[in-house]
Structure formats: C-alpha cells, structure tokens
Amino acid sequence: MPFDNPPNPTYSQDDWNVMQAAYDKAAATLVVKSSTDEEAKIIAETVMTAFNRGNRDVNSLAALAVITAINSHPAVSGSQGEPEKRYA
DSSP states (O other): OOOOOOSSOSSOHHHHHHHHHHHHHHHHHHTOOOTTSHHHHHHHHHHHHHHHTTOOOHHHHHHHHHHHHHHHOGGGGTOOSSOOOOOO
C-alpha cells in the first residue's frame, strides 16, 4: 500500500518516505502480498497513527505495525484457539 503524497501535502516527502519504509518492512515481515489484505490496512493505519503521534523511527513503526496486525488477527501468527494466558 504505497503512501502517495497528495497535491496539497500535509506531510513532507521525507515523512511519506519514512511511513512507506515502515509499511514495506512490516508487510515483508508478515508476507503481505496485496494492499487489499486486511493486514495491509492494519499496517498502514498503525504506521500513520504512530507517525502522527511523533514516532519517526522506521524500525519502531514497523515493529508496532507487525505486533498490531498479529494481535488483531491471531491467525497471522499461526496461533489457533484462544490466546495464550499469561501470568505475572
């Protein structure tokens, strides 16, 4: 899902490049092949939201997007049934 800079940009080209790099890294990690995949939408939304909150680190943005996608769809991580219960 490419991040295209609109005619009247809110973001600089460098901002778009950071978001695109984070998206690409997360999509590659999750083996997302199509921008229509549900995971692709989650990745893009997570990257933009975290970027808007001040996160500018590509690796951090990508990691957050991967974690969010996995938590949103347990099947992505290969887990079946109920999530594992964790105890403190």
